[in-house]
Amino acid sequence: MSGSDPTVPMGPGPRRPADGPPSGGFRPQGSGYQGPPPPGEVPAPGGYAPYPPARKTGAGFVVVAVVGALVAGVVAAAGTYIATVLHPDNPFLHSLGLSVWPWYGYNDVSKVYTLFGIDLAGVVVVAFLLLLVVTRPAPGVRSWLTVFFGSWSAVTVAAVIAHLVAVEVSGVDMGHWKEFQVVEIGAMWGFLCGWLPATFAATANAMRRG
Numbered sequence: 001m002s003g004s005d006p007t008v009p010m011g012p013g014p015r016r017p018a019d020g021p022p023s024g025g026f027r028p029q030g031s032g033y034q035g036p037p038p039p040g041e042v043p044a045p046g047g048y049a050p051y052p053p054a055r056k057t058g059a060g061f062v063v064v065a066v067v068g069a070l071v072a073g074v075v076a077a078a079g080t081y082i083a084t085v086l087h088p089d090n091p092f093l094h095s096l097g098l099s100v101w102p103w104y105g106y107n108d109v110s111k112v113y114t115l116f117g118i119d120l121a122g123v124v125v126v127a128f129l130l131l132l133v134v135t136r137p138a139p140g141v142r143s144w145l146t147v148f149f150g151s152w153s154a155v156t157v158a159a160v161i162a163h164l165v166a167v168e169v170s171g172v173d174m175g176h177w178k179e180f181q182v183v184e185i186g187a188m189w190g191f192l193c194g195w196l197p198a199t200f201a202a203t204a205n206a207m208r209r210g
Contacts, residue, residue: 060208061135068135068201069128072155075193076123080116096193115170122162123155127197130154135205147205151198156190163189 083090083097134150135142142150163186 061137061205062132064135064201064204064208065128065131067204068131068151068155068197069124071197071200072127072158072194073120073124075196076120076159076189079189079193096189111170111172115166115172118169119162119166122165123158126158126161127155130158131201135201141209142205144202144206148195148198148202151201152190152194155194155197156187159190159194160186162186 079096083093087093131151131154134154135147160183163182167182
């Protein structure tokens with residue numbers, strides 16, 4: 001048999017059937033054909049390399065932020081109860097109280113409860129907003145420790161902001177305390193107690209990502 005075989009492409013490469021699509025890794029010259037994309041990838045137009053698979057996002061990080069903020073509120077309420085009701089004479093446990101101590105000795109009970117209510121609500125709301133930033137979807141995978149320390153810092157910052165706002169809004173008498181000491185009280189509470197809501201937030205985030 002003489003002449004060229006029309007079923008054989010010019011140049012190196014496996015044989016192409018006379019009829020039907022390219023097979024066996026056949027790559028027509030000058031076409032840019034890359035073959036079928038791997039599973040999970042989207043073919044790009046024009047024969048270019050396939051697009052990477054789309055990143056799956058969802059509202060799971062919102063749930064994580066809710067969990068961390070609610071745990072922060074529970075810890076604040078429980079710590080305040082321990083510091084002011086169960087062990088009011090223990091100076092170390094005073095730091096577990098979110099806002100009642102040291103204002104109790106300078107104000108009437110109603111102002112103290114107002115202060116505590118504003119402070120508690122502020123911690124939950126601000127912690128929720130900051131945890132949304134910490135746990136939001138982002139390229140790569142955040143480790144458990146990354147989310148843990150980020151959440152711990154978020155709860156501490158939330159305590160400082162909430163404490164400052166609560167003191168200003170409630171109108172309590174600060175006595176001999178100064179504003180920087182108000183910041184110190186909020187930061188101390190976040191440092192001593194913020195690890196607990198951070199643990200819940202980091203664990204919930206790890207479970208969300210599977």
